[in-house]
Amino acid sequence: MAELVFFSGTMDCGKSTLALQMHHNHAARGRDGVLFTRHDRSGSATISSRLGLTKSAHEVDDRTDFWAEVIGRRTQGRPVDYVLGDEAQFYTAEQVEQLARVVDELGVDVYAFGISSDFRARLFPGSQRLVELADRVETLQVRALCWCGARATHNARTLDGEMVVEGAQVVVGDVAGRPEAAVGEVQYEVLCRRHHMRRMTAAVARAAAPHAQTLASAVVVEQPTLDV
Ligand SMILES: Nc1ncnc2c1ncn2[C@@H]1O[C@H](COP(=O)(O)OP(=O)(O)O)[C@@H](O)[C@H]1O
């Protein structure tokens, strides 16, 4: 039976990599898939993994109708066995409902990949609808880690190095790692809930314990379990 599966996790936990691996495995067995994405960091109409894999995909916008996309292809005699959608947090609730209908009425598997919550720890509308409608929500096995070593469960947004909790929900960007980030440029950092709620980023932790490495200092200061 066809399924709607939501593969969810923080930023940088391997969702796009898994999406491209799944597509590779299904395609290798002769299944026909249609790939979609919205606002990928690398530019439009591309699914990109930080491990270097990229694949072109159809760019979703507010006018995209997934039901019409699948019906249109089938009407032209083109098989569609599965739909794979990356950055699904950016899809509208209505588009997620179209995906559920594609599963139930056309027997097409839908694999959606995305982050659940935004920088304020609020669900994106698309992710909320996916959690509500998916047959399964899968958490990725590779865990992104907070600077303290605990599993990262939340996405923080930083502006000029400072964690912010106000601003537009959608600002495309990458996890921090480039010290030369431009002034005024948004970056992201994954944190455990405790440090997200305390607004304690790696930089704040480093400032509090300037002579130690972040993970190592966390072990000394907070004695976390290193959870990989
Ligand atoms: N240089 C590297 N060597 C090994 N693994 C890496 C490297 N860079 C990134 N990764 C892996 O890629 C993951 C990010 O994959 P990606 O698919 O881009 O994440 P997501 O789509 O969830 O944001 C990281 O969690 C890490 O496991």
Ligand SMILES: Cc1cn([C@H]2C[C@H](O)[C@@H](COP(=O)(O)O)O2)c(=O)[nH]c1=O
């Ligand atoms: C938390 C958060 C993230 N975003 C953006 C930033 C990235 O462009 C994507 C997530 O991509 P990834 O492949 O999972 O790393 O989402 C945003 O717009 N708003 C947010 O609050």
